Amino acid sequence: MAGVGMKIGVLASRSGLPVKTLRYYEDLGLLPAIGRSEGGYRLFAEESLRRLEFIRRLKTLGLSLEEIQGCLAVHDAGELPCGDIQIQLGRQIERIDGQIKELRQLRQELQDLLAGWQSDPAKEGDVICPNLHV
């Protein structure tokens, strides 16, 4: 029979996450405690470790805590969240594509600008930097 649950410090050392972060996750509802000790200490189930691993994994894939929470809500409703996770990851790819596109455009503009850069231009008028025409 398993114990009544582990205290936050144990979960912290076993998961490798700071105590503060675990409290933060619990406050957000990402990581429900199974209850409190008589003295008011949070008690977590073994399952919390799997949950934290899940959170960590989705975080490294770029999902926000809110999106992760959505996936966990599906899981907590008793269903496999694979479909929702798939949707979120698809959206994440779209976001990334958009970001890459923007960054490439910006990079191109910078490149073009620097390609015609004059290191020592004539100081003309009141312009601050002639290379930028401003």
Next chain:
Amino acid sequence: MAGVGMKIGVLASRSGLPVKTLRYYEDLGLLPAIGRSEGGYRLFAEESLRRLEFIRRLKTLGLSLEEIQGCLAVHDAGELPCGDIQIQLGRQIERIDGQIKELRQLRQELQDLLAGWQSDPAKEGDVICPNLHV
């Protein structure tokens, strides 16, 4: 002969920036006022318009206000800031390259993950999402 300077609302409508933003820039030292009216109103020179255009331009190129301030400090010291701007823009390109690289790696990982995705996997053990092995 130019007047004694324009008030912040005039500069706002002529530059297209909100009054709040102009005060913020002035607080940061990006946009020095030439002084104050007797009643304490900020007074700006015509040059402020060029300065704001310069700031706007570098901001759209992705430079932070702090970096822009560095360029303006060179300008205010009486030198052409082109060299410093060139350095900052070069750094910005490097930053962008790093970001694109990271985003591409992440995109690849997501892509690979979704490529082998099972929409309706067998529910095995205590795993939250078998596709993620967590």
Next chain:
DNA sequence: TTAGAGTCTCCCCATTGGTGGAGAGTCAAG
């Protein structure tokens, strides 16, 4: 002179994912 528009300073708010500390209470070993 007076009304209304403009401006001042000061403080809080937003975003996201936490981190740090104060002061008080709890738990376990000796």
Next chain:
DNA sequence: CTTGACTCTCCACCAATGGGGAGACTCTAA
């Protein structure tokens, strides 16, 4: 029983770039 480690709640703070509004003051045109 005491001591030291652990935990609790609550509050403040960080990054960056402003936005919103209160309450007081100033300026301008009629």
